[in-house]
Amino acid sequence: MSNAAAGSAPTLPPRWTMGWSRPVGWLLDHVVYRTSVTGRSNVPTEGPVIFAGNHISFLDGPVMFGASPRPMHILVKKEMFTGFLGRVLRASGQLPVDRTGDRAALQVSKAVLDAGRCVGILPEGTRGSGKAAGISNGVAWLALNSQATIVPVAILGTRQGGEHLDTVPRPGRRLHVSFGEAVSISRNPGETGRASMDRAAKEIRAALADHVQNTIHLSGQALPSADFPHERTNAVAGSPADHH
Numbered sequence: 001m002s003n004a005a006a007g008s009a010p011t012l013p014p015r016w017t018m019g020w021s022r023p024v025g026w027l028l029d030h031v032v033y034r035t036s037v038t039g040r041s042n043v044p045t046e047g048p049v050i051f052a053g054n055h056i057s058f059l060d061g062p063v064m065f066g067a068s069p070r071p072m073h074i075l076v077k078k079e080m081f082t083g084f085l086g087r088v089l090r091a092s093g094q095l096p097v098d099r100t101g102d103r104a105a106l107q108v109s110k111a112v113l114d115a116g117r118c119v120g121i122l123p124e125g126t127r128g129s130g131k132a133a134g135i136s137n138g139v140a141w142l143a144l145n146s147q148a149t150i151v152p153v154a155i156l157g158t159r160q161g162g163e164h165l166d167t168v169p170r171p172g173r174r175l176h177v178s179f180g181e182a183v184s185i186s187r188n189p190g191e192t193g194r195a196s197m198d199r200a201a202k203e204i205r206a207a208l209a210d211h212v213q214n215t216i217h218l219s220g221q222a223l224p225s226a227d228f229p230h231e232r233t234n235a236v237a238g239s240p241a242d243h244h
Contacts, residue, residue, distance in 0.1 A: 010108040012115060017093030018071035024092075025066025032171050033063070035157075036219070039179035040069045048113035048148035049182075052139055052204060054212050055122040056224055057158035059169065064120055064153055067177035073112050074120035075105060095119075106141060113146035123204070140200035143185040152180035152208040154215035159224040176219045180211035 029035035043049065051072055053064045061074045071093075078096040081089055089096075095112070097105035109119045123139040143150050157175035159167060169175075185200045216222055 010104075010111040012108075012112055012117075013073055013090075013093035013095070017091060021092035022066075022071055025062060027066075028062055029066035029175070029177075033157075033169065033173050033175050035063065035067060035175040035177060037067045037177045037179075038215075038218075042179045042181050043069050043151055044149055044182060045070075046116065048116055048146055049118040050113070050139060050142055050146075050148045050150045051118060051120040051153050051179075052150055052208055053120065053122050053153035053155050054208060056155065057165070057167075057169070059158040060122055060155045061120065063158060063175060063177060064155055068118070068120075068179075070118050072118040072120040073109075075109065075122075106138060109142055110146050113142065113148045119148075123208075137197050137201045139204055140185070140197050143204065144187060144196055144200055147186070150183040150185060150204055150207070152183065152204075152211040154178040154180065154208075154212045156215060156219060156221040156223070160222075162225055174221075176215065176221050178211065178215040178219070180207065180214075183207045 029037075049070065049072075051064060051068065053060055061076065065072060065074060073093050073095050075097045076089055076094045078098050080086065081096045095105060095108055112119055119142065121139050121142075123136050139150070142148065155175075155177055157173060158169060159165070160169075160173075183204065185203060187196045188199075191199070212223070
């Protein structure tokens, strides 16, 4: 049983994990690929932040990680935490999550935010169109219970045209990451917990969807024309980074 599940304080990833992994993320964005980044000034310089990005490719999490002006701990599906890759993910401070439902992962994420750090989530739940037509309530739960600021993140170029979900972009491709205006979510007086969750999820979805469309207009880069969605799950923890 995890520490969170047992009722004790969750164990946070050491801060040193960000020291070596952030330069690796920068190399991915600016050496392997040509990534333009806008909106860094929209990211609060201190305090807890939830980065909520759209999801079109398995590269979205790493690309968002490398483009961010602040280090973040990204929710990654637990199946990836095996072998060499698993050791790398743990050493870089990423957070394993069971996509079929994982309250422990939510509690660890909340503890990370309560410590003033940042969490990255791809709340659409699976790779798909990237339009943010629907998101999991996991990100809404975190926003309401941590009082963290939400920053919508538009990620474009990691999948293009009719490319399949498993396509690996060729090195040198032009990518674009845009950090949108920060959003604050809070409970309304007299509002039930379920009503708060539903409203918060709608507000976050709208902010992300609008930011994606604005970024498409300003950058000239489009979302992929093919969807090929995986089966959607109702994971409690929202959408982990879908690295595979």
